[in-house]
Amino acid sequence: MSHLERHRSKFHLFPYPIQRLTLSSLDQLSYGLGTARFKRGNKDTLDESTIEYTLAALRQGYYHLDCAEVYGNEAEVGVALSRADIPRSKLYITTKSSCNKGESIDLALTRSLSKLGTDYVDLYLIHSPFWAGDINSPDPEVAAAAARALQEKWAEMEAAKDSGRVKSIGVSNFLKEHIEAVLKTARYPPVVNQIEFHPYLQHHDAEGGLLGYMKEKGIVAEAYGPLTAVTKAAPGPVDEVYEKVARKYGVTPAEVALRWCLDQGVVAITTSSKEERLRGWVRPGVLGFELTKEEVEDIAQKGREKHFRGFWNNKFKEDDRR
Numbered sequence: 450m451s452h453l454e455r456h457r458s459k460f461h462l463f464p465y466p467i468q469r470l471t472l473s474s475l476d477q478l479s480y481g482l483g484t485a486r487f488k489r490g491n492k493d494t495l496d497e498s499t500i501e502y503t504l505a506a507l508r509q510g511y512y513h514l515d516c517a518e519v520y521g522n523e524a525e526v527g528v529a530l531s532r533a534d535i536p537r538s539k540l541y542i543t544t545k546s547s548c549n550k551g552e553s554i555d556l557a558l559t560r561s562l563s564k565l566g567t568d569y570v571d572l573y574l575i576h577s578p579f580w581a582g583d584i585n586s587p588d589p590e591v592a593a594a595a596a597r598a599l600q601e602k603w604a605e606m607e608a609a610k611d612s613g614r615v616k617s618i619g620v621s622n623f624l625k626e627h628i629e630a631v632l633k634t635a636r637y638p639p640v641v642n643q644i645e646f647h648p649y650l651q652h653h654d655a656e657g658g659l660l661g662y663m664k665e666k667g668i669v670a671e672a673y674g675p676l677t678a679v680t681k682a683a684p685g686p687v688d689e690v691y692e693k694v695a696r697k698y699g700v701t702p703a704e705v706a707l708r709w710c711l712d713q714g715v716v717a718i719t720t721s722s723k724e725e726r727l728r729g730w731v732r733p734g735v736l737g738f739e740l741t742k743e744e745v746e747d748i749a750q751k752g753r754e755k756h757f758r759g760f761w762n763n764k765f766k767e768d769d770r771r
């Protein structure tokens with residue numbers, strides 16, 4: 450059994466109720482390949498290098514592709530998929546709507562599907578809640594308008610799911626308040642909230658924080674920026690424990706960082722344009738070892754000594770340590 454297969458066979462051990470997601474998607478879910486950073490240059494012309502990077506990832510067995518209309522690379526992913534000739538049922542394709550002003554989900558989805566060259570996506574996300582206004586505004590009318598806007602948009606997402614063009618629907622960058630608003634009127638709860646998650650941004654507190662709330666509601670956490678502590682936020686307090694654990698398992702600190710997400714039942718969305726790095730992560734890399742509970746907690750504890758957010762900084766006004 451290959452490392453990928455062994456890893457996939459363990460999905461049912463995850464603490465999140467992933468059975469809500471479509472069955473065919475389970476085997477790709479705990480590991481995703483981000484696509485946000487691939488494209489260089491003009492957004493409107495096809496970029497061969499993005500196609501090549503995506504093909505390299507597909508060659509290495511990364512069948513979970515994380516896209517978004519705002520990344521401007523759905524067309525390249527579509528071309529890569531057509532060249533790779535992998536059965537559609539083996540792929541897990543996520544894309545996200547930016548919820549551009551005045552534009553329906555139906556229209557945004559039609560455009561994304563056309564670019565991706567597929568008639569459905571496995572997961573469709575609202576990329577962020579910020580366009581809806583400030584749900585934590587001290588002005589109750591502003592807060593209520595934001596909640597209403599999210600509820601209306603979510604109803605459009607539900608219609609997309611009903612149409613069969615989307616298998617599962619979810620959100621991204623949502624705080625507890627945004628999820629609460631959506632759940633008040635939802636027919637289908639979001640299956641996923643894709644959030645920045647790493648030791649320096651854990652969304653935990655004594656009451657459980659956002660992650661605890663999501664777990665209670667059965668919403669899977671997908672981590673973007675899982676390597677932040679070894680990349681953008683380095684050096685920092687987790688370096689020593691990452692190194693120690695990496696030495697123990699004969700892996701790299703980056704692999705420990707990814708494993709730290711997976712061993713908490715959090716899907717890791719990572720990215721690299723380097724095929725050797727992608728290969729290393731899965732053979733045996735991230736899939737060849739597991740952290741003990743103590744190691745997960747040691748990293749978490751060290752991580753709490755520093756706070757770092759790499760994305761959407763101007764949008765999160767609250768203290769996101771909670």
Ligand SMILES: NC(=O)C1=CN([C@@H]2O[C@H](COP(=O)(O)OP(=O)(O)OC[C@H]3O[C@@H](n4cnc5c(N)ncnc54)[C@H](O)[C@@H]3O)[C@@H](O)[C@H]2O)C=CC1
Nearest residue numbers: 483484485486515621673674675676677703718719720721
């Ligand atoms: N929903 C959202 O708002 C967001 C979603 N995303 C998604 O998540 C994906 C991953 O996000 P990232 O922050 O890029 O993830 P990440 O934390 O995994 O970082 C990946 C970056 O680290 C570099 N890297 C990889 N291994 C390294 C190593 N051993 N040493 C040094 N550098 C290394 C890679 O070249 C790449 O640029 C994106 O491509 C996108 O699909 C990203 C940001 C926001």
Ligand SMILES: O=CCc1c[nH]c2ccccc12
Nearest residue numbers: 485486517519520521760761
């Ligand atoms: O999703 C990640 C953050 C983000 C928001 N807008 C853009 C545009 C291009 C790359 C990344 C992002």
